[in-house]
Amino acid sequence: MTATVLDLSPADVARLHEEIGQYLAQQGTPTAHRLVTRTTADLVAEALASVPAPAPVLDVPPSYLRWLPDRVWRTAGHARAVRPVSVPEYLALTARVLERHGWTQGAYRTRSGRRCIAGDFQLLHWLGYGDEATADGAARAVAVVLASRGVTVPFAEWQDRSGIRREHVLNVLNDAQAVAS
Numbered sequence: 736m737t738a739t740v741l742d743l744s745p746a747d748v749a750r751l752h753e754e755i756g757q758y759l760a761q762q763g764t765p766t767a768h769r770l771v772t773r774t775t776a777d778l779v780a781e782a783l784a785s786v787p788a789p790a791p792v793l794d795v796p797p798s799y800l801r802w803l804p805d806r807v808w809r810t811a812g813h814a815r816a817v818r819p820v821s822v823p824e825y826l827a828l829t830a831r832v833l834e835r836h837g838w839t840q841g842a843y844r845t846r847s848g849r850r851c852i853a854g855d856f857q858l859l860h861w862l863g864y865g866d867e868a869t870a871d872g873a874a875r876a877v878a879v880v881l882a883s884r885g886v887t888v889p890f891a892e893w894q895d896r897s898g899i900r901r902e903h904v905l906n907v908l909n910d911a912q913a914v915a916s
Contacts, residue, residue, distance in 0.1 A: 822872035822915040876911035
């Protein structure tokens with residue numbers, strides 16, 4: 736698989752946080768994450784105040800900035816705050832991101848924003864939903880579901896097989912939620 740890069744604009748990230756917050760609120764989970772409870776205008780003003788203005792030499796269209804590696808965003812002061820979610824919630828969020836942005840094989844993400852399961856796990860982790868233990872628990876639940884279906888390879892290898900479709904992946908994610916509950 737290829738290295739991942741942040742492929743969402745700040746507005747896309749804000750919308751994704753809002754959608755996740757709405758979903759978690761429907762599930763009865765409090766939405767304490769600052770990106771869910773604050774307006775986009777507030778977040779943009781805060782981000783602009785905390786990031787130094789780019790040097791005039793960097794006359795780069797804003798759309799190109801989304802291709803920067805995640806590590807560049809983290810070191811530029813865009814540290815994430817961890818928002819605790821359960822493993823079943825993490826799996827449900829993974830399915831929602833996959834449904835909204837699409838699914839791909841053979842790469843963590845595509846230029847259009849489609850991601851594999853591991854790519855969705857990375858995106859949620861980068862956005863601050865769950866921690867490494869949550870992502871590991873989600874991966875174990877997916878592995879249990881696949882093992883119950885006779886699959887003996889890691890899920891990343893399974894999903895890259897020919898014949899595996901988006902619906903198969905969503906079905907596994909939904910079954911993994913039940914396993915993790």
